[in-house]
Amino acid sequence: MTVHHARARRPRAAASRSTSVLHQLSLDIRAAFQPIEDLRTGEIVGYEALARLMRGDQLLPPADFLSSLPQDALAELFRTMLGQAVSLRQSLAGDGPGPYVSVNVEVPLVLADGFVDLLRDVLDQHAFSPHGAMVLELLEGHATPDYARMSERLQAIRALGIRIALDDIGSAYSSLINLRDLPVDIMKLDQSFARGLRQKPRDLHFVLSLQSLAHSIGKRLIVEGVETVEIRDALRVLGVDLGQGYGIARPMPGEAVAPWIAAWPTVGMEMDRTPTSMLGAYAGHLRVVEACRTLMGQPLPVAWKEASKDPHACSIGVFFDRHGLHDTAFGCAHKRFHEVMALYETDPAGWHDGAEGFRQEMERALADPSQRFRCDAVAA
Numbered sequence: 001m002t003v004h005h006a007r008a009r010r011p012r013a014a015a016s017r018s019t020s021v022l023h024q025l026s027l028d029i030r031a032a033f034q035p036i037e038d039l040r041t042g043e044i045v046g047y048e049a050l051a052r053l054m055r056g057d058q059l060l061p062p063a064d065f066l067s068s069l070p071q072d073a074l075a076e077l078f079r080t081m082l083g084q085a086v087s088l089r090q091s092l093a094g095d096g097p098g099p100y101v102s103v104n105v106e107v108p109l110v111l112a113d114g115f116v117d118l119l120r121d122v123l124d125q126h127a128f129s130p131h132g133a134m135v136l137e138l139l140e141g142h143a144t145p146d147y148a149r150m151s152e153r154l155q156a157i158r159a160l161g162i163r164i165a166l167d168d169i170g171s172a173y174s175s176l177i178n179l180r181d182l183p184v185d186i187m188k189l190d191q192s193f194a195r196g197l198r199q200k201p202r203d204l205h206f207v208l209s210l211q212s213l214a215h216s217i218g219k220r221l222i223v224e225g226v227e228t229v230e231i232r233d234a235l236r237v238l239g240v241d242l243g244q245g246y247g248i249a250r251p252m253p254g255e256a257v258a259p260w261i262a263a264w265p266t267v268g269m270e271m272d273r274t275p276t277s278m279l280g281a282y283a284g285h286l287r288v289v290e291a292c293r294t295l296m297g298q299p300l301p302v303a304w305k306e307a308s309k310d311p312h313a314c315s316i317g318v319f320f321d322r323h324g325l326h327d328t329a330f331g332c333a334h335k336r337f338h339e340v341m342a343l344y345e346t347d348p349a350g351w352h353d354g355a356e357g358f359r360q361e362m363e364r365a366l367a368d369p370s371q372r373f374r375c376d377a378v379a380a
Contacts, residue, residue, distance in 0.1 A: 028054035029077060031084040032251035033101070035260075036222060036244045039236045044264060046100040046135070048244065049085040050251050051077060075112075078105055079122060085134070086126045088254045092261075095129055102135035102165060110138065111149065116156050123160065130161035135186060137167040138178075147181045154183050165222070169210070179217070187214050191225025194245065197234060201282050201366055204238060208286060211240055233280035237273055237315075238287060274315040282362045284316045285337075289355050292344045311338040330361035 029051060036046040051066070052059040069077065085101040092098055109115060123130070136157060154164050165186035166178055179187065189210060193203050207223060214221040226232050226245030235243050252260060275281040311317045311326065311334055325331045337354040344351040 034251040194225035230277040234283040237283040308341040333358040333361040
């Protein structure tokens with residue numbers, strides 16, 4: 001795909017020509033914006049612009065029209081989405097601090113001749129300086145053919161004040177190579193991992209590992225597919241940076257964003273890590289187990305060892321107290337784990353049996369359709 005854009009000679013030629021492509025195809029492209037939440041504070045930190053095609057009274061998702069678009073129209077689709085994203089950002093915060101906006105872009109377009117000029121042209125049209133308030137989400141559907149060239153192109157984009165996110169991590173073979181070799185700022189975990197957490201809670205191990213990786217290499221992690229308040233609760237307890245999905249908010253037209261954010265509860269301090277769901281309790285146990293494994297061989301304060309024997313003192317115990325769950329099979333397994341929690345150094349086999357026993361009982365409860373507990377968390 002090549003973007004024909006001679007900004008230095010004819011600054012507006014590409015804009016008028018590309019606009020005519022969608023016009024000739026009678027395509028009314030509109031952006032729907034989905035909020036991205038900081039799961040540690042509850043603050044909305046960004047919005048992803050998602051392409052929708054207006055046909056009559058219906059808004060069609062990309063799967064219903066994207067594959068049929070010619071190459072020139074795909075380039076113009078990106079320009080249109082970028083312009084609408086910039087307009088939303090300016091309406092919310094101008095050039096000042098505030099939430100960022102993100103737009104999806106495919107690798108071939110990023111590598112096309114004139115792509116950086118295209119970005120400058122849109123920014124100039126809107127008199128907008130991003131300063132980190134715009135993110136390009138690099139779609140993982142294409143392998144990167146030339147890492148040196150791609151890295152150079154991304155550095156040029158970042159020099160404009162635009163950050164780079166690597167989208168759909170976990171869905172393509174090149175993810176780790178891209179993370180290693182490309183200058184990206186944000187990692188986005190493919191939604192398939194979060195959507196099935198109720199059925200496959202062990203996938204939280206993968207999420208936690210990826211969160212640790214993101215922090216260790218100086219990047220932020222967004223988990224997509226947060227479709228329920230229960231999943232949102234589990235990721236919050238796990239310590240995930242950012243979340244996106246129906247459990248937070250559905251995509252909405254640009255004019256609906258300001259009223260929606262005005263109704264979003266303002267949170268001024270770090271959110272409580274106490275679970276509000278069974279899946280959240282499972283995530284809490286995972287954090288405890290990982291912490292113990294990290295501390296194996298490192299003596300803990302005696303006070304901690306004494307406190308660890310109380311199954312009512314931890315955040316999981318608080319959740320069980322609220323819902324009267326201490327006498328269930330998993331509640332009893334939780335008590336047994338507390339009896340051996342501080343013994344990971346002197347009796348690692350007993351500690352392991354206690355940790356695994358509680359985990360297995362929690363998984364049985366999560367898999368049992370009759371074990372449906374109210375989630376205290378509320379989605380907007």
